[in-house]
Amino acid sequence: xxxxxxxxxxxxxxxGGRLALAAVKDGPGTAQSLExxxxxxxxxxxxxxxxxxIDADGIISLETxxxxxDAAAVPIAIRGLLDxxxxxxxxxxxxxxxxxxxxVVGVFQFYPESGGADVETRVRVNDYTFVRAIAETSDDKxxxxxxxxxxxxxxxxxASKDAAAALQSLGKMKLRIDPPATxxxxxxxxxxxxxxxxxxxAMDQMTRTYPQPYYVRKIEVSYRDKPVxxxxxxxxxAENPSFRFNFRHEGAGVLVATVEDTENGHFxxxxxxxxxxxx
Amino acid sequence: xxxxxxxxxAGLWLALAVASAWGAKAxxxxxxxxxxxxxxxxxxxxxAADNGGDIANLSFVVxxxxxxxxxxxxxxxxxxALLAAVRLKTGLPVCYxxxxxxxxxxxxxxxxxxxxxxxxxxxxxxxxxxSARADGFVQRVTETLGDAAAGTRAVYPTVLVxxxxxxxxGGRRLKVEAWPTxxxxxxxxxxxxxxxxxxxxxxxxxxHLPVIDGSVVGWLKVLDQLEQRPVRHLVPGHGRADVAGTDxxxxxxxxxxxxxxxxxxxIRGGQGLRAVIDAGEGxxxxxxxxxxxxxxxxxxxxxxxLEWED
Numbered sequence: 001x002x003x004x005x006x007x008x009x010x011x012x013x014x015x016g017g018r019l020a021l022a023a024v025k026d027g028p029g030t031a032q033s034l035e036x037x038x039x040x041x042x043x044x045x046x047x048x049x050x051x052x053x054i055d056a057d058g059i060i061s062l063e064t065x066x067x068x069x070d071a072a073a074v075p076i077a078i079r080g081l082l083d084x085x086x087x088x089x090x091x092x093x094x095x096x097x098x099x100x101x102x103x104v105v106g107v108f109q110f111y112p113e114s115g116g117a118d119v120e121t122r123v124r125v126n127d128y129t130f131v132r133a134i135a136e137t138s139d140d141k142x143x144x145x146x147x148x149x150x151x152x153x154x155x156x157x158x159a160s161k162d163a164a165a166a167l168q169s170l171g172k173m174k175l176r177i178d179p180p181a182t183x184x185x186x187x188x189x190x191x192x193x194x195x196x197x198x199x200x201x202a203m204d205q206m207t208r209t210y211p212q213p214y215y216v217r218k219i220e221v222s223y224r225d226k227p228v229x230x231x232x233x234x235x236x237x238a239e240n241p242s243f244r245f246n247f248r249h250e251g252a253g254v255l256v257a258t259v260e261d262t263e264n265g266h267f268x269x270x271x272x273x274x275x276x277x278x279x
Numbered sequence: 280x281x282x283x284x285x286x287x288x289a290g291l292w293l294a295l296a297v298a299s300a301w302g303a304k305a306x307x308x309x310x311x312x313x314x315x316x317x318x319x320x321x322x323x324x325x326x327a328a329d330n331g332g333d334i335a336n337l338s339f340v341v342x343x344x345x346x347x348x349x350x351x352x353x354x355x356x357x358x359x360a361l362l363a364a365v366r367l368k369t370g371l372p373v374c375y376x377x378x379x380x381x382x383x384x385x386x387x388x389x390x391x392x393x394x395x396x397x398x399x400x401x402x403x404x405x406x407x408x409x410s411a412r413a414d415g416f417v418q419r420v421t422e423t424l425g426d427a428a429a430g431t432r433a434v435y436p437t438v439l440v441x442x443x444x445x446x447x448x449g450g451r452r453l454k455v456e457a458w459p460t461x462x463x464x465x466x467x468x469x470x471x472x473x474x475x476x477x478x479x480x481x482x483x484x485x486x487h488l489p490v491i492d493g494s495v496v497g498w499l500k501v502l503d504q505l506e507q508r509p510v511r512h513l514v515p516g517h518g519r520a521d522v523a524g525t526d527x528x529x530x531x532x533x534x535x536x537x538x539x540x541x542x543x544x545x546i547r548g549g550q551g552l553r554a555v556i557d558a559g560e561g562x563x564x565x566x567x568x569x570x571x572x573x574x575x576x577x578x579x580x581x582x583x584x585l586e587w588e589d
Contacts, residue, residue, distance in 0.1 A: 065553065
């Protein structure tokens with residue numbers, strides 16, 4: 001847990017400080033059994049004194065492997081479960097990894113046009129830990145769910161299996177529509193960005209120095225000029241960031257993804273979607 | 280004959296003296312697979328307390344002037360036991376320590392060969408790749424092996440190979456060759472012209488499931504070339520000491536090609552990384568050991584590589 005100062009990196013959120021100002025509410029679910037130290041420190045900065053409902057059934061689900069095959073690229077999904085029938089939708093989701101040097105993985109923003117709040121990505125996990133997903137609904141209520149994941153070393157692992165090739169292709173993007181995209185319904189797309197997403201936590205032993213953190217921090221996706229998903233993320237996202245998300249397919253249009261990294265690198269990808277939902 | 284005998288005796292005495300100084304570190308068992316070519320067969324296992332990290336094949340080649348060591352094991356102690364094994368066979372100095380790639384089980388015995396005339400040889404990309412991982416490797420080895428890992432640290436090659444190079448041991452030449460990214464981004468093979476012995480490092484796994492830590496596509500291309508090489512002896516990084524004349528290369532190719540085909544099909548079908556990993560979880564790959572530990576990981580590595588293909 002070295003270099004804790006990175007806790008507050010990236011999101012500009014006042015998440016530092018490990019004072020336990022607020023305890024997790026008692027209630028049903030797993031909150032009492034959750035290892036709460038880190039969470040107690042994070043919660044005030046992120047959510048203040050707001051109530052967090054730990055019965056998230058029917059609101060969100062979190063999918064994680066129990067044991068990671070590769071701690072530097074652990075696949076995770078947060079799925080919004082509201083069907084819109086009660087008029088509510090999920091407008092924001094947080095992804096947190098308690099035991100990571102930077103517990104906040106990211107904040108994902110959704111819109112009525114999003115076609116359902118749902119995001120799959122890959123994260124670095126540094127130690128055996130709880131992973132938490134917190135959803136904010138359109139009526140400003142918070143819901144939390146959490147899973148335990150066994151993995152270690154993901155953040156201090158070096159970025160790349162092929163360092164030279166990784167630098168050459170930096171900024172290359174792929175934006176593709178999952179088949180089949182049903183016209184008028186929710187379509188699904190994947191955004192891939194070639195980026196080392198350097199954590200700054202893997203020491204170079206010969207120079208005894210840490211590299212500068214260098215990672216994708218912002219993603220904005222729109223379809224037919226309407227926002228689909230905006231995300232602010234940290235280097236807890238794995239190398240070559242991948243995001244799968246929904247968008248509502250209502251006629252032909254262009255899906256546009258813009259990406260910004262911590263060195264003010266800007267990257268853009270577009271996918272033309274025809275009336276039949278093919279790209 | 281006489282000088283050789285004297286040398287052997289001197290070597291033996293030195294080995295015994297050295298062994299007692301290191302807490303009676305027993306010399307590693309080696310097989311002479313060809314004249315002057317000695318291979319220690321590591322266990323086909325993950326590093327664990329009960330094997331002390333002795334999990335990779337380690338070799339040495341004796342020339343008329345000096346000795347080359349090829350890979351040195353997971354710990355300083357294993358490197359010392361390898362040096363003791365050298366000393367049982369010859370009193371000649373070790374002039375080259377060659378690392379076939381940056382993984383801890385192949386490089387962390389290097390420290391035992393410092394201080395003499397040995398020069399450390401590796402792929403030009405080895406130092407950067409090891410340097411980025413060394414801290415984590417040392418931590419892992421120390422956590423797993425405890426005292427058995429005492430004194431273990433990275434010693435970096437300074438003789439760096441970008442294409443190929445020849446090392447002269449006196450009456451015996453070793454050709455070292457650097458490869459494009461395959462098992463890792465810093466693979467190196469060694470070929471002894473005299474006996475036709477090729478050391479693949481972990482470009483070839485035998486018995487131990489191959490582990491992808493570089494590029495599955497690159498690895499298959501390297502195999503195309505390795506399969507063309509006429510060799511009399513073939514020393515893999517893990518498994519048997521000599522697999523020349525067996526189907527080891529073909530079996531490895533079949534596994535890697537199967538991983539690539541499975542993953543490509545899944546990507547085309549819109550399957551995510553998680554589903555692909557899960558499908559490989561707990562699956563025993565016929566004829567391979569350690570599938571459970573490495574197969575899901577290989578699927579993950581192949582997926583994140585191949586999803587960029589078009």
